[in-house]
Amino acid sequence: MTPKHLAKIKKVLIELQRSPQGQNALEFEGLARALGRQREKRGKEPTWLRQRKPELARPLSIPAHSKNVKIGTARSIISALLDEVAEGETADEALSNLDQAAASWLAASLAHGQQLAEPMRPFDASGRIALRIPRSLHADIAELAQSQGCSVNQLLTVAISEYVGKLGLPQAGVGLISK
Numbered sequence: 001m002t003p004k005h006l007a008k009i010k011k012v013l014i015e016l017q018r019s020p021q022g023q024n025a026l027e028f029e030g031l032a033r034a035l036g037r038q039r040e041k042r043g044k045e046p047t048w049l050r051q052r053k054p055e056l057a058r059p060l061s062i063p064a065h066s067k068n069v070k071i072g073t074a075r076s077i078i079s080a081l082l083d084e085v086a087e088g089e090t091a092d093e094a095l096s097n098l099d100q101a102a103a104s105w106l107a108a109s110l111a112h113g114q115q116l117a118e119p120m121r122p123f124d125a126s127g128r129i130a131l132r133i134p135r136s137l138h139a140d141i142a143e144l145a146q147s148q149g150c151s152v153n154q155l156l157t158v159a160i161s162e163y164v165g166k167l168g169l170p171q172a173g174v175g176l177i178s179k
Helices: 003-018 025-034 071-082 091-111 135-148 152-167
Strands: 037-041 046-050
Touching: 003 025, 003 071, 025 037, 025 046, 025 071, 071 135, 071 152, 135 152
Parallel strands: none
Antiparallel strands: 037 046
16 A cells, blocks of 8 residues: 555545544445455454454454444444554555554553553454443433434443543553452
8 A cells, every 4th residue: 555545545534533424334344445454254243354463453343234324333433444544655664664653652661660461362352241230321321322323332332432542451450440
């Protein structure tokens, strides 16, 4: 992939980020493919996996239909794809820069004494969580999802993604909840 092509993809993703409503799943599939992801059939929706160093990117689910993607799902897909954009004079250089950025982050974290959790293999997590919450909270979430034009699952996925992104992944030996 040329730097010009990569810049074009980045520009499209940033534009989509500004206005994620009414986006077609096929457009997201094309962008995922252009960034080196390949479609695999897993679970309810097709999963798009990074082909080069898949451990550096989480599997990405893109709905398998030609209808418009709901806004919460669109935001999640756009965010995941933007995380994979790296720049360089050639495709190999861009991928190398992405790998170097990951390695630099790891080295800096270790240099500052941060304990890091062992990496998960890409398929260790099933993508399903059974969660018990009060009925009143469930009703509030359902109402909010409906007002946002998305499903409860999509709303919770975006909310959890934003929360995890804000906090960062927990370090080994450090809990999120104090006892």
